[in-house]
Amino acid sequence: MWELIYALLSIGIFFNLLASVGLLRFPDVYTRLHAGTKCTTFGSIFIALAVIAYGLWKWYEGDKTMISLAIHAFFALIAILLTNPTGAHAIARAAYRSGVKPAKAVIDELGGEKND
Amino acid sequence: MLVSIGATILCFIIWLLFTFNGSIWQWDEITAGIIFSIIAGAITEKVAIKEYRSLSPKKWLYLIAYLPRFFYEMAKANFDMAYRVITGKIKPGIVKLSPGLKNNLSITILANSITLTPGTLSVDVDEAGNLYVHWINVKPEFFEEKDIKCKCRYVCSTFPDWARRIGE
């Protein structure tokens, strides 16, 4: 069982670290948002899954109250899933409206729409 | 009214899940749960602006069926992301999509799905339901395609259909 938890945790941490590195490497807000949103959400899902697996395992082993560890972690996961992409959208929209243009963009259809 | 009843039932279920601790619930937990669910429903009724309809069971089933697909896309997205972070190859641009969705809920589901799936990020949405998507790797074929439906397919494979099934 520990192996599963190790695997889930390492996947989660790998993607979280990747998100941080991506934040540093990318040139502008939008690309950073790509890294910051997708990878952290994915990584956090795996970490939450590890916690859920741990809780369920302990519950299976006989510790009755550990089931609520799993349930609460599940709720945290749902909250992350709901809020993260929305937050990313809000930031992207705000960035665009506050005048940050995408760097090295090959096409910008939104700007064309708004300027006329 | 319908919304608040739905919200109340949802709240009650969430309460029960929160207070579940391995054994069956006590009567006091259930009583408190009912009371506070009704209060939460009433506040939702008073405060929230009713812009979405309560979900029917069929849509819930669609949602559950959608999740594995979504998760697969997400995994793909992350490996794509890993590739881009390590190599630094990007070719970004903002494109406009017209998926033709009318319902707020379906637009929300589509936009959030787009955000979490490969190479795309929804930047803006206007009242007509047009999405503006930041695409990290713009494919040249996209511009040659004239059909709106097919345009969407490049960016977000079959998500508009799923969103329509779930939301509308």
Next chain:
Amino acid sequence: MLETGFGYWDAIAWIVAFIVICIVVYIIRGFGKREHRKEAEEPFFSGVELPDEKVHVKASNIYWGFIESMKGYYDVMKKMHDGIINNYISWFIFIAVLLLIILFAPEVIP
């Protein structure tokens, strides 16, 4: 009766004494010549005739001389009371540090 350590203070006795002195003064005043005031048309103390219109001395003019004579002191004080919140807090911190130094000085410097 308030005991002050050296002597006593009693307001009632003071008031009684005050009233008695007032009465005595009034009586003494009664011995004076009544005609004096009526006859004198001109002001008694000063040679200048008082102006007709009533003059009210403005508040900022009172004690002008006192303030002018202590100009150096008041300049320093004006600089202290400059109304800036940062300086208020700086003074507070300064005093706290000063107290700390005073309290700890005997230990550091034997």
Next chain:
Amino acid sequence: MNDETNDGRMSIIVRTIATMMLPFILIFSFYVIMHGHLTPGGGFQGGAIAASAIVMMIAAYGHKMMEKRISEDGLSMVESVGAAIFAVVAFIGVIMAASFMYNFLVGTPLFGETPPFGSNPGILNSGGVLPILNIAVGMKVIGGLAAVVLIMALAGDKEGDKK
């Protein structure tokens, strides 16, 4: 800027997610308030969470629309009632010939039980006056913080218009 932002509303996505999350946050805040004597949390924390939910709605829909739905007078009244409940509960102890804040509910059917010490799930129906005080504090904090943010938003709006 189009009319949408001038109205103080955010995009459809934010609004929809905010509406979906409102009952969730509210029920969670009630959970935190109600289980204040068993798990971490209590009146203040739960009240702050619920007030945050209202702040979220204010952000998503704009304070003008929210002001029509929750008036500041109503919020102040909630706050006053909460504080008054707290003080009355505290005074009942004096009236019952014990002291101020005396826990007079111990042993009664309402919140009267004593939870066992140690690792246990906890009984909601315990703690004497503590749950009641938690609810009172929760009411006060919800009313107070939400009213503060609403009033400040309205005042700031006036300023923004003048500029």
Next chain:
Amino acid sequence: MIWNVPFITVALLIAIGLYAVMFKRNLIKIAIGITIIESGVNLFLITLGYRKGGVAPIYTNLPSGVTPQQMVLPVPQALTLTSIVIGVAVLALMLSFIMKMYQHNKSLDSHSRRLKG
């Protein structure tokens, strides 16, 4: 030494906050400085209550085999909670005053004051 790290953090936080309050002319910076000082004091209180190998001081959450003496001290946590509550109230009041002052003075500079002398 390593276990004094929280105390060093507290000292630095308070010093940073005091610097902001004493030398920053912007009124909102002063509010930020006070918030930072308060965070430092809160952290100090919580650190004082910590016990090595402790568990959270929740009545119904004591694992078996652990005595109540091994709980982290609950009193500083209650104090910190009170302090946080007060901090929010003070911050709200202060920011509303700042808004009013800006309305009258049209400036956030602490040197543009009306009362002096």
Next chain:
Amino acid sequence: MQICLLNISRLGKEDRRMNPFMIALVLLSISILIAMIRAILGPTIPDRVVGLDTVNTLVIASMLVFGAAKKEIIYIDVAIVYALLSYITTVLIAKYLEGGKI
């Protein structure tokens, strides 16, 4: 003159058992550090907000991990609170940047 805070410190050596969750916590802390560099450097405000958002998510993950490491169910509640509320901060700043009235 010796003012030694160690006298009043109850901090001390913790359990040094290699719990995988604790290792994950340290690694996540490093991840937070890297994300925070962006929040500090960020040339524009949206960059900083992206950093803040990432730090938020990572902190939620750390809280989950620490709760599991200590086997304390109650600690997960804090993570839920953060997951629910961190979104509001993002939305508020985004709204300010959009030019909307808060």
Next chain:
Amino acid sequence: MSWEVKKMISLFGIALIILSVFTIIPAIIAVVMKDLLACVIALAIMSLLLSLYFYLLHAPDVAIAEAGVGACITTALFIIAIRATQRYEVEK
């Protein structure tokens, strides 16, 4: 690294050191920056990590309060105030 030092350091201690750095850097940023909005964001990060600090020091109660207040209410108040006044700190 000597054995003595190694004996003192546990994973928990490392986490504490990293978190201390985390809380101090945003505090400095919040004081130094000229853009007040950036200061508020730095303050939000500081409050977030302070909450994690409390959490690691076994104070979940305080962590919830700090989360609810620092993450949401404080930021909301600051942003409202900045919106009603001005965004940049002007030094003469």
Next chain:
Amino acid sequence: MIYNEAIPAILIGLPLLAAFITPIINLASRKARNAFVIAVLAIEELLIILLAWHVFTDGIVIYTMGAKNPGIVPLQAAVPIRIVLEIDGMAAFMGLISCTVAMAAGIYSISFIKEGNGKSRYYTLLLIMLAGMLGMEFTGDLFNLFVFLEILSIASCGLIAYRQHADAVEGAFKYLVVSNIAALFVLFAIALFYAQYDLLNIAAIAKVMQYTQLDKIALVLLVAAFAMKCGSVPMHFWAPDSYSTAPAAITAMLVAASQASLYALFRVCFTLYGSLMDYQTIGLAIIIFGLLSMFIGVTMALPQKDIKRLMAYHAISQTGYMLLGVGVGLYLLGSSDFNVYGIKAMEGGIFHIINHAMYKGLLFLTAGAIYYRLGTRNLNEMGGLGHTMKFTSIFFIIGALAIAGIPPFNGFASKLLIYEACYKVSPILSIVAMLVSVLTLASFIKVFHSAFMGPKMHDVKDVKEVPKSMLVGMAVLTFVIIFFGLFPGWVVSHIVHPAVMALVDKTAYINAVMGG
């Protein structure tokens, strides 16, 4: 009688309860709200007199919150766990001041504050402020002291800025920033105590105090914070700003509030540290604070044009007298001279607290009356008010003579005690005190001349006497002043002396909580 025992809790709890019921009653009618508030304040006054009488005759009163039997402190593991209220002579004395000033201010506010949307909130904050002051004075617990300190400062800032004028908001902001930093210092000091002794109760800490280096740091923080809150030079800058801009009734309350901080300062010096402390150093520091306050306060008052700002500087200068008196007492504490004239100096200082609260409250209320009719605080625009506002001018004369220390009013009695006791320590102290007294008289002559004397000014012709409720509010304080002025001996021996002895006798305070 069981309720007799509960008076301390009722005194703190009743204003809090009434504060939050007031907005609900306001929905019914405004007259009912006014009557309710005044009734609550009157009940408070009655209860504090009962309590003070009880304390002065029977000794220290203990009240334990939440216990089955509140009169006894439950000792669990030899440490008091619950929140304890401990009322000794000094606390009861301060409670008398707070309640009296609050009652006068409450009556005065009925017509002084114009009816509007926020008047119920005004009364709410006024009652909370009273609860904060009483809590600060009665509590036997350091952390509660901090909490009530913050309650007090938040409520008073809200009240200072009540009218939302530009000046008022600025004064309130300065007060808030400064007092919040002071409160954080106090919290830090409390944390230092808790770290060493795991205790929060004042008596318990005083019993086990060892005066380590951390204790010294805590002492510095506490003394600096409370000295600033009571407005001693050179940390007094907030005082003129906030005193002059607040509504007059609130300024009178603020005077009482800063006396509560003074009480906290004395409590820290005498009870918490007591014999451990280096009396001479701290006593000398307090004497220097006092001298500076007296002199700088009065000299800054002379050139002021704003009537309330002038009075605010006088408040600082009068605070100097109290610091001087008690500082001399502290300086001599432990030496053989203490029983001879140290105790007299302390009696003078403590007696001056109550005198100051009364006459300075009265003066601020008269200034408020002038502002109510003229709409200005600038002395240059006043003149000839004595023709029309007869009662106000009489009240003003009484207050001004009292503050200047002219017999037979109460200011003279307390100043006399201070002069004579200080002369024994060093004649310079006495000379400075007398000089300050002369300057005080001079500056009040200036106010009286500019505001009340002279011809009727053109622009203030239709000035009438102020409404009755304001006159009643002023008359309450005037009555107290005249009473104290006529019978200073009785007051000193029955009220002030027990308070002084309570302050000096540290062991009685400790034993009341910790047991013999």
